[in-house]
Amino acid sequence: MFDLSLLPDGGLSWLDASGDQSDVVLSTRVRLARNVDGYAFTGRSREGERLRILAQVRDAVPAVPSLGGGVLVRVDELDQDDRRLLHERHVISRELAGLESASGARGGAAVYVGDGVGVMINEEDHLRLQAVRSGFALEAALASISRLDEELGRRVPYSFHREFGFLTACPTNTGTGMRASVLIHLPGLVLTKEIPKVLVGLQQMGLTYRGLYGEGSEVLGSFFQISNQTTLGRSEEELVDHLSNVVRHVIQREQEARRVLWRDAGYIIEDKLWRAYGTLRFARSLTFDEAMSLLSGVRLAAGLQLVQGLSVYTLNKLLIFSQPAHLAWAEGRELTEAEGDIARARFVRQALAEEMGPIH
Amino acid sequence: MLCDACRERDATVTLTHAVKGEVNVMHLCQRCAAERGIETAGSTPLKNMIADYLPAVQQQALLAQAEALKCPFCAMTLQDFRETGRLGCASCYTTFEQSLRALLRRVHGNARHVGRQYDAPPPDLVHEATALGELRARLHRAIAQEEFEQAALLRDKIKGLE
Numbered sequence: 001m002f003d004l005s006l007l008p009d010g011g012l013s014w015l016d017a018s019g020d021q022s023d024v025v026l027s028t029r030v031r032l033a034r035n036v037d038g039y040a041f042t043g044r045s046r047e048g049e050r051l052r053i054l055a056q057v058r059d060a061v062p063a064v065p066s067l068g069g070g071v072l073v074r075v076d077e078l079d080q081d082d083r084r085l086l087h088e089r090h091v092i093s094r095e096l097a098g099l100e101s102a103s104g105a106r107g108g109a110a111v112y113v114g115d116g117v118g119v120m121i122n123e124e125d126h127l128r129l130q131a132v133r134s135g136f137a138l139e140a141a142l143a144s145i146s147r148l149d150e151e152l153g154r155r156v157p158y159s160f161h162r163e164f165g166f167l168t169a170c171p172t173n174t175g176t177g178m179r180a181s182v183l184i185h186l187p188g189l190v191l192t193k194e195i196p197k198v199l200v201g202l203q204q205m206g207l208t209y210r211g212l213y214g215e216g217s218e219v220l221g222s223f224f225q226i227s228n229q230t231t232l233g234r235s236e237e238e239l240v241d242h243l244s245n246v247v248r249h250v251i252q253r254e255q256e257a258r259r260v261l262w263r264d265a266g267y268i269i270e271d272k273l274w275r276a277y278g279t280l281r282f283a284r285s286l287t288f289d290e291a292m293s294l295l296s297g298v299r300l301a302a303g304l305q306l307v308q309g310l311s312v313y314t315l316n317k318l319l320i321f322s323q324p325a326h327l328a329w330a331e332g333r334e335l336t337e338a339e340g341d342i343a344r345a346r347f348v349r350q351a352l353a354e355e356m357g358p359i360h
Numbered sequence: 361m362l363c364d365a366c367r368e369r370d371a372t373v374t375l376t377h378a379v380k381g382e383v384n385v386m387h388l389c390q391r392c393a394a395e396r397g398i399e400t401a402g403s404t405p406l407k408n409m410i411a412d413y414l415p416a417v418q419q420q421a422l423l424a425q426a427e428a429l430k431c432p433f434c435a436m437t438l439q440d441f442r443e444t445g446r447l448g449c450a451s452c453y454t455t456f457e458q459s460l461r462a463l464l465r466r467v468h469g470n471a472r473h474v475g476r477q478y479d480a481p482p483p484d485l486v487h488e489a490t491a492l493g494e495l496r497a498r499l500h501r502a503i504a505q506e507e508f509e510q511a512a513l514l515r516d517k518i519k520g521l522e
Contacts, residue, residue: 039449040433040434041449041450044448044449146476153481158480162473163471165473166473167447169447171447171460171463174468174473176475176476178475232464232467232473233473234470235474235476236475
């Protein structure tokens with residue numbers, strides 16, 4: 001099995017809740033899509049071309065300080081469980097992990113994992129550079145991705161067009177090739193049923209939202225990824241500024257919704273959240289969806305300071321480690337769905353007992 | 361109002377003349393206007409139809425032309441693009457430039473990049489990196505096949521380039 005300790009910080013530094021507004025915003029991510037000049041895009045490339053691209057990037061890396069201390073993982077050499085593990089950890093995309101195709105990851109699929117930055121190779125575009133930060137930190141994420149982009153672009157020639165900008169396989173990414181996103185927890189707006197209005201508003205502002213795992217994933221546990229929809233016609237800074245302003249406004253509305261809930265329905269909320277906490281502490285079997293929904297409640301309880309002594313970091317870790325591939329990895333064997341549900345309940349009970357002390 | 365020229369028919373055309381700073385306005389009927397070489401909408405329905413028809417034909421021809429285009433680098437056609445939603449390579453952007461400009465404008469509300477500009481690194485730098493990669497691969501092979509003399513030579517070459 002893949003040794004996750006090889007990854008700097010296990011690829012999990014973004015979970016540590018050290019960043020700004022981290023009770024509402026889990027993480028901030030900025031990615032840039034780039035293609036290497038002289039090759040067909042990934043969808044139309046042959047394996048030989050993809051391996052040459054991988055070699056070209058590998059040779060450039062010693063001259064890229066942003067990736068110093070990073071490791072290269074050949075995704076195409078991993079078995080499906082390990083690929084799923086890296087996907088659950090948000091180190092690689094579903095597409096790169098090849099979870100949607102019967103034939104698995106395509107030849108040449110790889111990822112460089114550095115400290116807070118990474119480069120996926122032979123994704124939908126040849127290169128997907130990404131920077132991740134804990135909490136709400138768009139400017140910092142943009143600064144580190146820009147540095148990485150400049151360093152790598154000095155060694156690896158990108159496809160660039162004077163009028164259209166950076167060229168990508170999908171025209172929805174053309175231009176800056178940038179998708180900046182913020183993973184945000186909005187239980188207050190969901191409970192007060194304000195959320196549809198907020199989501200429509202986002203779309204009117206040229207932004208879009210997705211579930212926890214990006215494109216095509218459903219919204220679970222009131223976790224939303226808000227990102228820019230367009231990539232052309234505005235500069236990277238303008239796009240990030242705009243997203244930043246709107247997200248700041250959404251955070252305010254979420255906090256306002258929490259105040260209203262607490263003021264107008266305090267006892268209902270208190271009851272609901274303590275039930276969620278109680279279930280997590282005592283349940284003997286939990287499906288993933290159920291765990292997400294309960295963890296969402298307990299996260300809100302911690303935010304409202306109902307439950308004391310429970311860190312956001314632990315809650316973030318529970319989100320990641322209660323996923324199927326992570327449970328199988330912790331147990332060191334493949335699990336059936338029912339076994340997974342039992343392992344999940346046990347894992348959550350133990351983690352909460354460690355942090356909150358035993359209940360007699 | 362009656363036509364300024366024949367004083368018989370209704371004036372339907374307003375003719376504004378500007379000669380040496382003097383503005384002269386005449387109101388004419390269709391026939392008198394036609395005599396002065398001025399075409400009006402009502403008088404030439406056939407011409408009008410052709411005028412409407414021509415751009416449509418040209419448009420069709422352009423569309424048909426675009427449909428027949430094939431990217432010289434990756435052999436992608438617009439039909440392929442419609443099926444996958446993905447372009448095949450950077451050259452597709454020049455091959456299908458017209459269609460893409462319209463599409464990009466629809467998707468992004470704008471088709472001009474104003475973000476970060478980029479100049480590709482000089483070829484010798486890229487070449488050097490590629491050459492280094494090639495040499496390293498050969499070094500690995502040489503070591504694997506226990507051709508140590510060859511390996512030593514390659515190592516020197518790599519050191520020189522580095």
